[in-house]
Amino acid sequence: MSEQLISSVAQCVQRASKLADERVRPQAARWQAERCMGLDVLREGAQLGLIGMQVPVELSGLGLPFSSKAKVGAALAEADFGFALSLINSAGVASTLSLTLPPAVSQRWLPQLLRGERIGCTALTEPGAGSDFGAIQMLATPHGSGWRLHGEKRWIINAQAADVMVVYAQTQAGSGAKGIAAFVVDGTRPGFARSDHGRTETVASLGTGGFVLDGYEVQGDEILSAPGAAFKRAMQSINYARIYVAAMAAALVRDSLRIALQYGQKRKTFGMYLPMHQSWRWSLTDALIDLEAAQLMIDRANAASDDGLALEGVAAQAKVFATRMACKHLGPLQHALGAAGLSPDLALSRHVAASQVATLVDGSTEMLMERIAMKYASGA
């Protein structure tokens, strides 16, 4: 990567950290209490260019490499994982549209996405198909020069507010991965209805929810991936997503360590500050060592993505390790504050819930273990 690109990524991460400290952290507890998304701050993030990180410069984006997304995601997740993943998902739609469609078509949504006036989401999961993506049943049937879509999506990040969707649908019932295609769906057009199915309030700022398409008409130029290509394409982009989810899971531990240490330096028991008790400081040290190991795996996966190297194995390993590490240490880090750790004003309870989400999105731990095992067995 050129010096100039490295410095642009660093500037982008700096802007994200400032947004996290000044705008996300102070409001995250309220978003959770009120069960809402941080839409105003999402727009502020968009104004800083964060939605357009990977959008080419000639289309008004920042033209940065993938690793910017993982680093920005981690900076934001230290303040609120839900907000971070919500912003990164909208950014993912902006980059997909800009890199896949001719500019004349992507311009139907891109300027508003980049300004944060519209929100994007990516929808694979359905009531009957999560891990088994090939089993989706949303049906796409040819209609004039385009397609008509019927079916339901659930558990979709941003679905409570999004109206620019990347939607995967089956073009030939029963054909599995071979028949899946991907389309842009515009939530302001007829045939789209939002639903509360798949709404989870555990990490409210994710804005998860669902939608139903009932005869929604896709124009001929609004197909993103033809039948046969979409499954592979989804798997490729999920490989990248695994890296930013890993980076965000590590960020949860980094922030929890900071909170625990700050608290311990002010709290005395038996006449001593908490870090003076060996077993107390060792529980933080355990987390610190595992965090460092996770970060090395994340850095390796980020470097592979920026250098265009194969990343399926390294991304899956980084996600499994980092998300497990977060699940293992966040409870003990919360415990290290005693009763104070349960306060909704501190981020710890939100971080614990977020670590569970991290084990499911963009490939559950079990699915990734299978991928890693298969790669290892094949000698790849």
Ligand SMILES: Cc1cc2nc3c(=O)[nH]c(=O)nc-3n(C[C@H](O)[C@H](O)[C@H](O)COP(=O)(O)OP(=O)(O)OC[C@H]3O[C@@H](n4cnc5c(N)ncnc54)[C@H](O)[C@@H]3O)c2cc1C
């Ligand atoms: C908060 C949240 C946000 C999400 N956001 C999105 C989004 O934006 N877009 C989207 O498309 N989807 C999204 N999802 C859906 C997510 O991708 C799925 O939850 C995930 O793929 C698992 O599918 P499932 O929940 O249907 O579980 P299932 O597929 O029913 O699996 C249930 C459990 O069994 C395990 N399992 C399944 N098959 C096997 C097997 N062969 N061997 C061993 N174990 C197995 C799974 O790992 C899981 O633990 C989101 C989910 C959550 C919770």
